[in-house]
Amino acid sequence: MTVERKSALVEALADQASNLALRFPGYQEQVLERLTRIVMNQDSYAAETARRKAISDEVSALADLVILDKGAEGAGA
C-alpha cells in the first residue's frame, strides 16, 4: 500500500472513529491506532485464523486498557 493510500485510509478511519458513538469514547486514539494496525497487517498472515487471533489480541489489549483505567479511577476515588 502506498503512503498516500495509507494516509487516506487512516483519515477515513479517524473520521469514522470520531463521528460514531463508540461505547468507550475515551479510547478513540487507541482504537484508531489498533484498527489501523489490524488493516495494515491483513496480508501479513497467510491463515485466516492467524489474522483473527491478531485481532482478538488487539481487542484484549484494548480491554486491558479500559479495565486498567477503571481500576485507576476506582483507586483515585
Next chain:
Amino acid sequence: MKIRSVGIQNFKLMRDVKLDFSLDPAHPLTVIRAENGNGKTTLLHALSWALYGDKGLPAEARNMRLLDSSTEVGKPERVQVRIDFENKDSQGLTVRYRLIRTLEQTLTGPDPQDVKDGPGSVLLYRITDSGEDEVEVSLIRKLFPERLLRVFFTDGDGVQAFISGSEAAVTRQKEVHNAINALLGLDELRAAAANIKEVASSKRRDAAAAAGGSRKAAEEVLAARETEEREAGERLAECEERLANMTVQKSAWNKELDELRGKGDLDEIQARLATVRAELTVLDAEQKSVLKDIRTLFESETFSWKAMEPVLLQGLTCFETLVDQGVVPGISIEVLRDRVNDGVCICGESLAEHPAEASVRRNHVISVIEENLSRSLESQALTELWHRARTSWDNESARRVEESPENFDDRRQALMDRYTGKTDQIRAKRAEESELDQQRTAIDEVRVDRLRNQIDGVEKKINDANSERGGLKVYFDAAVLARESARAAFEKAEKEAGKSERAELERLIAEDLHEVASSALKAMETEYVSKVAEKTSQMFLYIVGADPEYEAGVFTGVTINDNFDIKVNSRDASLDPAFELNGASKRALTLSFIWSLMEVAGSQEPRVIDTPLGMIAGGVRERMVKAITSPNNLDSQTVLLLTRSEIRDIEDLLTERAGEYWTLTCSKDVKDLVHPWGADRAEVRVCGCTHRQSCELCARKYDAQHGVMFQTRGDI
C-alpha cells in the same frame, strides 16, 4: 512503479527480444510501433504472462502452446520472460526488482493444445548494489493485484470490459467494483472488517457462555442464524461468481465464433454448397441426355446417308459410266445361246452357218457369248448393285422431300449447341463449388461445432445457475430476516441476563472496531467513487471535445451509480455506454475511467495498451493521446503499442511525450518489407527506429505515405 526493461525468449514468434522502457518523468511514454501481426499482442501477453502466469493470458489461450507453431515437435524448448522493474517503498526509496518466469514446453502435434508443459519456475529478485537477493514471489501479487490485469495490460477492445461488450451488466459492475477496491486498497479494509466481525461474534459467544442461562441459548440461536446467513451468502456469492465466470467464458467463445464466422457463415456456405451440388447433378443428367440424343443421331440412317452421300454419288456416277460403256446392265448369255441355236437373231436376221453373211453374224454372237461368259459374274453383281443403288437413292431422295425441312446439319448443330451450353454451365458450377469448398475449408468446422456445443452447454448452465441464484437469493433473504430476529431476541435476553464483565467488554470493543471499519469502508467507497466519477467526467469531456455548457451538445458528464454502473449523461437523460456510444467515445470513456481511477488511487503502476487508437481519428485521437501521456505528479509510465496508421497525424505529440521508441517487425511480411530479411522460421525482431524512422529491418513499402524516413542502421 515502472517497468525498466523486458527480455523475451521463445514466446510465440519472439525468440530473443529485449526492450527498455522510458523512466523519464518528463517523457513518460514508450512508443512501440508494429504493424498488425508483428508482435504487439504477443508483447502484451508476454508481459501479463510473466506477472500473472496462465491467468494473464486470454481465457481461450490458456493451457495452449506458448512456443511458435513451427517449433520442432518433440523437442523441449524453454519459454522465458524477464521483467526488470522498480518500485518506491514506504519510505519513498526506489527498490529495483527482477522477475523471471520460465516454462519448458514440448510440442506434441500441430494443434495449439498439442503441448506438454515441463518444469517451470517464477523467481523474484531484489537488485542491490551488491547483487541480486531472492525475495518472496507473493510480493508480485501485492504490487500487481490480479484483479487489475485489465487495467495494467489491455487492448483497445478489452479495455471496454468496464462499460460494454457482450458481458452481462453484473460482470461489468463487478469489474468496476473490483478495480476500485483493488486500486484504492479497500480490499484490506474489507477483509479486516469481515475478520473483526468474526472476532466480535466469537467474543459474544464467550460472553454468553460466561453469562449462561437464556442469554446463552439466545446467543446459540443467534450464532446458528449467523452461520446460516453466512453460508447462504457464500452459496449465493459462489453462484454469482460461477454465473459471472460462465458469462465471461460464453462471451469469449462467442467472440471466437464471431471471428470464425467472419470468414463466412458456415451454415450458409453448406446450404449453398448443397444447392450447387444438386444443380450440378441436374446439369450432369441433362448433359448426358443431350449426349444420348447426339449418339442416337449419329447412329441413325439419316447420319449414314449424310456421311456416305459423297461416296454414293461418286458410285452412282461410276455406274452411269459403266451403263454408257454397256457394262451394265449385263447381257443374258442364255438368250444369246437360244438365238444361236434357233439360228435367228433378236433383230430377226439369220444366224445360220450359211450364207457367209449370216455366218459372220453368228460368229459375232458366239464371240459375245464367250466374252460375256468370262465376265458374267462381275457383270451380274454390278448390275444388281446398280439397281439397288439407284432404287435406294431414289427412295432416300423421296424421303428427304417428305420429311421435316430440318436437315441433319441443323439437328446436329442444335444438339452440339445444347451440349456446349451444358458443359459451360457445369464448368461454372464446378468453379462455384470449388470456391465454396475453399471457403468452407478456411473455417475450422470442428472448432465451430465445438464452440457451438460449448456455447449451448454454457447457456444451459447459465440458465440453471440463474434459476439456482433466484432460489439462493430467496433463501439468503430469509436467512437475513431470521438472523435479525435472533439478534433482537439475543439483545432482549442480554438485558435480562447478568453481565460477564471482561467478556462483555471485549465484545463491545470488537463491535466498536467493526463499526468503525465498516463505516470507513462505506465512506471510502462512496467518496472515492465520487472522485473517480468527477475526474472521469472531466477527462472524457475533454477527449471527446464536448462542452457541457453548449446547449446543442450531446454529452454533459459521467457518473458512477451505487451499482458501479458507469453512465454518460446527456441533456435530459443518461446514455448506456454499451449501446449508445460510438467506438471512439467508448474507448475515450474507459480510458478516462482507468486513468482517473489510478490518479485518485495515487497508483504509479505502468499502463500498457495495445492498439488503443483504432477507430479513433482527428481531434479525439490527439486529445486522447495528450490526456493519457501527460507527465503528472504520480510519475506514472505509459506504454502504447501502435500501428503506423494510429501514429499518423500525432507524430509531433509522440515526439514530445516519448522517452523510448522501438519498432517490432515480423519476417513473414515479405510483401510489405522493403528489404525482406531471411529467417529459417518466421520471427519478430526489434530495432530502435522511432515512429519517424525506418531501417533495413523495418522499412515498409508504404512508409512514405506515413512520413517515415529511411535511415541505414548506422544512422540510428
